[in-house]
Amino acid sequence: MKVSINWLKELVDLKVPMEEVIRLLPLRTIGTKEVTKNFIELDMKGYNRADLLSMRGVAYEIAAITNSKVTFEEPKPENFTWVGKDLPAGRQDLPETPVKVENTTLSPLYCIAKINGLKVETSSKERVKKLADSGIRAVNNIADITNLVMLEYGQPSHAFDAAAIRDETLIVRTAKEGETFVTLDGKTRKLLSSDLLITDPEKAVGLAGVMGGKNSEVTEKTTEILLEVAIFDPKTIRKTATRLALPSEASTRFQHGLSRIRALQALNALIKMYQGLGGKLKSLSIVDNLEEKVKRVTLTQNKTNSLIGIEIKPEEIENYLKKLKFNLALQGQALRAWDVTVPYFRLDINIEEDLIEEVARMYGYEKIPAKPLQGEIPEKINQSLFDLIYNLKTKLVELGFTEVQTYSFYSSKTINDLRLTINDLIKIVNPISSETEYMRDMIWPNLLEKAAENLKYFKEVVIFEIGKVYQAKPKLNEEYRLSMLLANDSGDPTPELYRIAQEALKHLQGEKMQLHLGGEKPRENKYFHPTRFAALEKDGEQVGWIAEIHPRIANKFGIEKRVAVLEIKL
Amino acid sequence: MTMPKALSESPFVNPPSCARIKSVEQKISQIQKEYLEKIQQAKSLKGMDEIFLELFGKKGEITSLPKEFPKLSEDERRRVGPLFNSAKQDLEKAIEGRRNEVREQSYKKLETEKFVLQPERLQAKKRQGHLHPLTQLLQETIEVFSKLGFQQFDAPHIDSEYYNFEVLNIPEGHPARDLWDTLYLDPHNLRTQPGRMLLRSHTSNSQIRAMKELGTPLRIMNIGRCFRYEAVDARHEHTLEQFEIIYVDKGVSMANLQYLSEYFLKAILGQDIKARLRPKYYPFVEPGAGVDGLCLFCKGKGCKVCGFQGWLELAGAGMIHPTVLKNGGIDPNDYSGIAWGFGAERMAMLKYGIEDIRLFKSGDLRFLEKF
Numbered sequence: 001m002k003v004s005i006n007w008l009k010e011l012v013d014l015k016v017p018m019e020e021v022i023r024l025l026p027l028r029t030i031g032t033k034e035v036t037k038n039f040i041e042l043d044m045k046g047y048n049r050a051d052l053l054s055m056r057g058v059a060y061e062i063a064a065i066t067n068s069k070v071t072f073e074e075p076k077p078e079n080f081t082w083v084g085k086d087l088p089a090g091r092q093d094l095p096e097t098p099v100k101v102e103n104t105t106l107s108p109l110y111c112i113a114k115i116n117g118l119k120v121e122t123s124s125k126e127r128v129k130k131l132a133d134s135g136i137r138a139v140n141n142i143a144d145i146t147n148l149v150m151l152e153y154g155q156p157s158h159a160f161d162a163a164a165i166r167d168e169t170l171i172v173r174t175a176k177e178g179e180t181f182v183t184l185d186g187k188t189r190k191l192l193s194s195d196l197l198i199t200d201p202e203k204a205v206g207l208a209g210v211m212g213g214k215n216s217e218v219t220e221k222t223t224e225i226l227l228e229v230a231i232f233d234p235k236t237i238r239k240t241a242t243r244l245a246l247p248s249e250a251s252t253r254f255q256h257g258l259s260r261i262r263a264l265q266a267l268n269a270l271i272k273m274y275q276g277l278g279g280k281l282k283s284l285s286i287v288d289n290l291e292e293k294v295k296r297v298t299l300t301q302n303k304t305n306s307l308i309g310i311e312i313k314p315e316e317i318e319n320y321l322k323k324l325k326f327n328l329a330l331q332g333q334a335l336r337a338w339d340v341t342v343p344y345f346r347l348d349i350n351i352e353e354d355l356i357e358e359v360a361r362m363y364g365y366e367k368i369p370a371k372p373l374q375g376e377i378p379e380k381i382n383q384s385l386f387d388l389i390y391n392l393k394t395k396l397v398e399l400g401f402t403e404v405q406t407y408s409f410y411s412s413k414t415i416n417d418l419r420l421t422i423n424d425l426i427k428i429v430n431p432i433s434s435e436t437e438y439m440r441d442m443i444w445p446n447l448l449e450k451a452a453e454n455l456k457y458f459k460e461v462v463i464f465e466i467g468k469v470y471q472a473k474p475k476l477n478e479e480y481r482l483s484m485l486l487a488n489d490s491g492d493p494t495p496e497l498y499r500i501a502q503e504a505l506k507h508l509q510g511e512k513m514q515l516h517l518g519g520e521k522p523r524e525n526k527y528f529h530p531t532r533f534a535a536l537e538k539d540g541e542q543v544g545w546i547a548e549i550h551p552r553i554a555n556k557f558g559i560e561k562r563v564a565v566l567e568i569k570l
Numbered sequence: 571m572t573m574p575k576a577l578s579e580s581p582f583v584n585p586p587s588c589a590r591i592k593s594v595e596q597k598i599s600q601i602q603k604e605y606l607e608k609i610q611q612a613k614s615l616k617g618m619d620e621i622f623l624e625l626f627g628k629k630g631e632i633t634s635l636p637k638e639f640p641k642l643s644e645d646e647r648r649r650v651g652p653l654f655n656s657a658k659q660d661l662e663k664a665i666e667g668r669r670n671e672v673r674e675q676s677y678k679k680l681e682t683e684k685f686v687l688q689p690e691r692l693q694a695k696k697r698q699g700h701l702h703p704l705t706q707l708l709q710e711t712i713e714v715f716s717k718l719g720f721q722q723f724d725a726p727h728i729d730s731e732y733y734n735f736e737v738l739n740i741p742e743g744h745p746a747r748d749l750w751d752t753l754y755l756d757p758h759n760l761r762t763q764p765g766r767m768l769l770r771s772h773t774s775n776s777q778i779r780a781m782k783e784l785g786t787p788l789r790i791m792n793i794g795r796c797f798r799y800e801a802v803d804a805r806h807e808h809t810l811e812q813f814e815i816i817y818v819d820k821g822v823s824m825a826n827l828q829y830l831s832e833y834f835l836k837a838i839l840g841q842d843i844k845a846r847l848r849p850k851y852y853p854f855v856e857p858g859a860g861v862d863g864l865c866l867f868c869k870g871k872g873c874k875v876c877g878f879q880g881w882l883e884l885a886g887a888g889m890i891h892p893t894v895l896k897n898g899g900i901d902p903n904d905y906s907g908i909a910w911g912f913g914a915e916r917m918a919m920l921k922y923g924i925e926d927i928r929l930f931k932s933g934d935l936r937f938l939e940k941f
Binding site (some may be wrong): 026027028029030031045046047048049122234235238239252255256306307308309310351353354356357360361364365366368369370371372373374375376377378381383385386390393394396397398399400401402403404405406407408423424426427428429430431432436446447449454455457458461462463467468470472473476478492494495496498500501517529530531532533534546550552555556 | 722724788857938
């Protein structure tokens with residue numbers, strides 16, 4: 001969210017300089033991504049503060065943390081521009097626009113206002129600047145109003161060209177599997193039955209909450225619009241926007257969640273702004289199936305103080321929450337518990353701990369003193385695997401080996417050069433590139449690759465890695481392994497590698513890790529020198545092998561020296 | 571194969587000369603014939619290397635040929651060019667092919683090579699090995715937290731959406747999932763229970779397992795590899811080492827969180843490093859906190875490294891969300907807990923002054939031998 005600094009100053013009567021706002025925001029509210037003279041960008045990635053996706057929400061927040069006041073008042077529903085014309089129910093002077101919402105769960109609030117008498121032009125300089133500071137490009141006076149209202153109230157809206165809508169009738173329904181639709185950007189989208197569509201009686205005209213349709217967009221000829229203000233199911237919008245890779249300012253807001261109160265405030269603001277352009281409200285429909293209750297959460301002083309770890313006075317707790325527009329009613333003096341009413345725009349507040357965070361951040365996280373841990377130390381648990389791994393590492397280093405860490409994947413070159421059977425490997429369904437597509441089921445190929453790279457600069461390479469390998473067969477498995485590699489000019493590095501490995505393992509874990517040569521041929525022998533390989537056993541069970549890598553393989557990796565490798569399961 | 575640049579840009583215009591072009595053409599085919607024979611007769615890789623140098627070395631036959639081209643007219647060059655290129659390619663191919671033949675013949679001799687794994691006399695060479703910088707940093711960290719009674723606990727790298735997300739209060743379709751761009755497994759050759767499998771995006775997949783297995787009081791460390799869908803550059807990696815502690819007991823508070831943060835940063839980065847908490851959202855904690863350390867380069871004055879903030883974000887933490895405690899079989903009315911973790915690469919980059927995150931997994935000994 002890019003917060004326009006000029007706009008913010010319109011909405012808050014700041015009692016502190018802007019530098020102080022910039023300093024306080026990350027300490028009290030949310031991290032900032034970028035700060036310029038025109039805007040402050042809040043780091044909203046993954047955040048749950050839907051209210052901070054609106055200038056009004058940001059204004060409330062900044063007023064609270066700077067002891068300032070907002071300059072606006074909450075619009076009262078009885079003053080909405082259409083009231084007295086048709087709402088509250090009773091008088092129907094203003095006709096309804098034909099609207100049919102087929103799925104009220106996915107579209108709990110759906111409003112359409114018909115406005116005519118418009119003329120498409122460019123917006124005023126002030127509006128263009130406001131949008132630019134907020135990171136949005138101006139389009140024309142009609143579209144710009146939808147964006148300005150979205151920025152101020154957090155409520156997206158969409159203007160259809162009424163002339164393009166058959167019978168001026170709109171239907172909200174889920175798509176048919178495989179149905180196609182051309183979005184505003186001119187691309188044809190293939191839809192699933194989980195996507196929500198806006199249609200007229202003969203064709204689709206919008207992908208709900210995600211993008212409008214090419215066939216009904218506002219053009220320079222448009223004089224009459226059907227203005228849509230709606231609340232859609234956040235998960236449905238998220239699924240569609242993610243699948244079609246169509247992230248937008250609007251769909252972000254649908255995903256974070258919206259409230260009826262703001263939606264109707266936004267509708268009111270939109271109509272007023274179009275009236276300001278000379279437009280006339282001709283009809284209005286509000287299909288409201290939204291179940292929205294005022295949230296009440298109990299907060300106790302006891303829990304607040306024990307979770308934060310300091311004593312905060314009840315008056316202070318009350319004061320902090322009131323600044324943030326919460327209402328508090330004391331449940332009983334003795335208990336020090338409050339019934340806290342959550343402001344409608346704080347969709348993120350649901351439980352007591354949420355309120356405690358509000359108290360803690362208003363108090364200032366950075367002022368919480370350090371308190372040493374108390375309580376008993378838990379019982380010992382088995383640490384032998386971790387000890388083994390670390391002791392092995394230090395012992396190997398002592399014996400002259402350098403620890404490397406390589407990826408858990410095979411490079412495409414390794415797969416090709418070793419002719420690995422990729423059907424046996426665990427595959428990533430959404431790899432970043434072909435280099436992260438298949439998971440390693442052995443470590444040594446990665447060591448061989450690193451040896452080749454290092455031999456450009458070194459006469460010998462003496463390395464090891466301890467890490468996990470991943471197997472698909474016979475069943476999904478991951479296990480820790482040690483792999484060692486020795487490449488030099490000796491012509492036969494395997495005995496030296498064996499000697500060092502024996503030495504390293506000898507003193508660890510008593511006799512537990514003592515390796516013995518096994519009689520069986522190791523499984524991977526197509527990569528090995530025809531005579532120089534041996535299985536390694538522990539307690540009569542094969543746990544790995546030592547071998548000289550077949551020079552054919554080494555040569556393929558660009559290595560002309562002889563290479564000895566060991567790999568064992570830990 | 572493109573023609574050498576000097577050739578096409580030659581300012582000289584040469585008169586056409588039948589004799590000259592003939593001699594160049596002859597020379598090309600002569601070299602080709604002579605060397606193809608030589609190549610076929612070569613018996614060793616060393617011999618092959620010599621032939622290669624004779625042809626493609628600095629003063630090699632093939633390398634020198636284009637020097638005669640400027641004497642030719644444009645038309646002639648158009649005839650000679652392709653001839654030259656095809657001869658060059660033929661020879662290269664022949665060398666590569668013969669090299670492989672020579673190699674394959676030498677591989678046959680491998681059968682006769684002896685295998686004495688434990689020879690009586692073996693000179694064990696003295697060498698200096700090096701521990702990977704991440705191992706060093708993490709071991710230091712382990713020792714620091716071991717003193718407070720924390721013990722290591724392992725969790726799988728390959729995991730389900732259930733352990734990686736759902737039980738951590740990150741339901742499907744929640745915008746918080748944007749925090750972790752995740753790599754998913756192809757279920758095709760996996761015989762697993764239903765539910766999507768993934769590469770864990772954080773060590774927090776250990777939380778519920780540890781709570782269920784070990785109960786309270788709980789002090790564990792989970793350390794290891796995590797994976798993200800992330801394009802690699804000097805500051806981003808798809809494979810990361812994380813360190814995380816889980817601490818559950820009666821009366822655990824944010825004041826303890828401040829203590830742990832300070833205790834760790836001072837031990838690892840120096841006694842003059844302060845820790846500062848600030849609000850941060852993670853769905854599995856409430857309240858959530860970002861842990862800043864006083865910038866170790868400017869000590870709070872503000873510099874390029876800290877973006878002139880004076881502070882660096884070093885860890886993420888918070889009070890374990892009551893839903894997560896419940897999922898782990900712990901009653902949030904009686905117990906509270908802390909989850910606290912950091913990315914080892916970033917910490918090591920700051921501590922050791924490493925500028926490129928790719929170095930950690932590079933296996934480059936020129937880098938690793940510095941540690």
